[in-house]
Amino acid sequence: MSQPIRKVVIAGGGTAGWMTAAWFAKTLKSDVEEIVLVESDDIPTVGVGEATTPYIQVYNQVLGIDEAEFLKFTGGTYKLGIEFEGWGREDNRYFHPFGxxxxxxxxxxxxxxxxxxxxxxxxxxxxxxxxxxxxxxxxxFMPPTGTNSPLAEITYAYHFDASLYARFLRHMSEAGGVTRIEGKIETVLTDDRGFITGLKLNGGRQVDGDLFIDCTGFRSLLLGEALGVGFEDWSHWLPCDCAYAVPTVTTTPPLPFTRSIAHSAGWQWRIPLQHRNGNGIVFSSAFMDEATAVSHLMSSLSEPALAEPRRIAFTTGRRKKFWHNNCVAIGLASGFLEPLESTSIMLIQNGIARLQYLFPDRAFEAADIDAYNAEMTREYEEVRDFLILHYHVGQRQDSDFWRYCQTMPIxxxxxxxxxxxxxxxxxxxxxxxxxxxxxxxxxxxxxxxxxxxxxxxxxxxxxxxxxxxxxxxxxxxxxxxxxxxSHDAFIQHYCRSTIGMKQETPNG
Structure with missing residues (x-):
């Protein structure tokens, strides 16, 4: 006889945690008794990813999110693709569009x-x-309209403030019955089979559960540290390992695309939101020191910075398993592929949807776990190959970094x-x-x-x-x-941001 999952425990908030919570609150509300999310206000989230792929529309539609309301709340704009500058050759410029x-x-x-x-x-x-x-x-920009015309097939994604998106989804999740517990995880409790039985929090509190979702970021506190699932390092193919991010004021109407600008040891991003611009530099520490990278970033800004640049260190790769025993990692806890093609949120939502399709009972059948791991592995490797393509194919000879990328085994x-x-x-x-x-x-x-x-x-x-x-x-x-x-005219008419004004709790 099947033993249904009674309690799902999500460890960690941020985009991955609240995307998981909101999805399960919507799709599993009649199947599980309790969904709990544990997070600490003292642990910051990465929260840099502000650009997406068109697949996010599917996620939002399943949750019944009103597009205009969501974009107003997050300062969002529309994205039709990515402009690549200096990739392939120093003087090269091309557009990778959707559709x-x-x-x-x-x-x-x-x-x-x-x-x-x-x-x-x-x-x-x-x-x-x-x-x-x-x-x-x-x-x-305009959304799809009509029939039998390219206008009927317009394909788009979004730029938005990731921390505000997580807040938007938190409101939805809690309204849908998710319980948020504030606390820092001090110990992951396991039984003699290697299954997680609970999370011990600061202050002596304990959160028990049946299925645990690891959304603890790069640390991978549950799957990686507690259960010992190893990490497959892909930095020999994707050598960038550090980034600095800085927001700037916005002085011109936002364009409907992300910019990716190559430099001698990596690339920079520029992401236009309604209330600010997101800027950052991604580089390989083996080919550029951090002081040089920060100087390059700050000198290239076209508007005043709103904060000091924030450092993010990472290693590209994935966990050797995404699901082990009764623990599934979602988001950065499962792996990291740099943001060159805005795939982070896409991989989060695909991991969530795949878990729903293979949702277990307390027997945790090996066939379900193996299928999940095989599909997630395939997907990560396909995205990996697409990212390597950008670095490997080209004729730039201005630095050791680009010469390495062009000659490395793939x-x-x-x-x-x-x-x-x-x-x-x-x-x-x-x-x-x-x-x-x-x-x-x-x-x-x-x-x-x-x-x-x-x-x-x-x-x-x-x-x-x-x-x-x-x-x-x-x-x-x-x-x-x-x-x-115009993109700006459409935004002003349809989803002008409320940031800077009093932000109400979203109705979605």
Whole structure:
């Protein structure tokens, strides 16, 4: 007979903890008796990640979050993609947009036909075939509208204040029945099987439970420290290991995209919110000292800083297991992949949704645990490969850092993917990956990777027909972009931030 989980204990708050609490409060309210979140106000959260991927819309929709209310509360703006500056070459600039490029030519995927054209006409811009890229360059935004048009398929994500998002979700969670316990975890109690039985807090309090979710950040207090699950280090492929973050005032209308600006030992970010801008520098301490990094960051700011830069040290990689016995790690406790493609929150929500699908009873069946670990491992490795692509493919020769990245051995999975593209411009068909054909196309082409020849099947299209079809696609996308309002005008009308005014408790 099944023994249902009666009590879920979430260790740690922040974005990961409150995303988990809010999701379970919504989806498991009739399945478990109690959901408890333990956090200490004395332990700060990282709270830097302010850019997301489009998958966050699914999370918000499941929770019934009103988009305008959420953006007002968090100072949020819209994101249509990422502009990369200095990646591939020092003078290079390209856009990695959300959404698909163009339209397929019957059974032939769009990228195969376009690559044939681009090899013959190198001046043609890939960005002209993606509405998100065209709109972002023009500073425009609108949500999907209509049918049978690129305007009906607009794909977007958000920029927001991560600490305010966690607060927003805390309100939702507590309204949904989650109990928050303030306290610092001093001891993780386990039985002779290696299962967690409870958390001993400062002051002698104890929180017992059946299923424990580790959201304690880089420390991984439950899964890593208490249960001894090791860490797989990927810093030989992703050598950046330190960041400094600093907010600045905002003096211009926010643009609908994130900026990623490469420097001699890593990169910088610029994320526009309604009430401030997020800025930061990511670098490898093996190739740049911290004083130089901070000086580079502060000298590059275009507006006054609102605080002193905050240091964040990290090691890229993942736990060797994400779920062990009755403990599942979510967020930084499970691993870290640097914020280059804004994947942190995506990995959190996918871990939560996957846990709900494989939600255990107190028997904690090995088949469920093994399936969860296999799927999370696959996902982390796919994101890892996509991030390595940015560093490995390029021609920058201005520093030892970039020379190392270009010559380092890479995972076999990525090497096979690059070889396939370099041969005939082929991109493997999607198998549920988070980064799809258009994502790989934008970054590989933007980084300067070129196929030696076109896909043979693309050569059968008459040249005039191909040129005419591509011209039609460009014209339709340009016309759609012309119809869109400015990003700032849309925000002012739809979700102007309440930050700086009295912020009410969200109704979501």
């Amino acid at each position: 698909a490029f163009g339209r397929d030519f019957g059974a032939l995927p769009f990228h195969a036909a376009w690559l044939r054209h681009a090899l013959e006409t190198p001046s043609d811009s890939l960005e002209a075939y993606n509405l998100q890229a065209v709109a972002a360059r023009a500073g425009k 995972p076999e999975t990525l090497a096979a993917r690059l070889a396939l593209f370099e041969s005939r411009g082929r991109i493997p068909p999607e198998r549920g990956e988070q980064f799809r054909t258009g994502n790989w196309l934008a970054v590989m082409w933007g980084q300067g990777l070129r196929p030696r020849q076109a896909d043979p099947l693309a050569l059968s299209i008459p040249h005039a027909d191909l040129s005419r079809s591509l011209s039609d696609i460009r014209q339709v996308i340009a016309a759609c972009g012309d119809r869109m309002p």
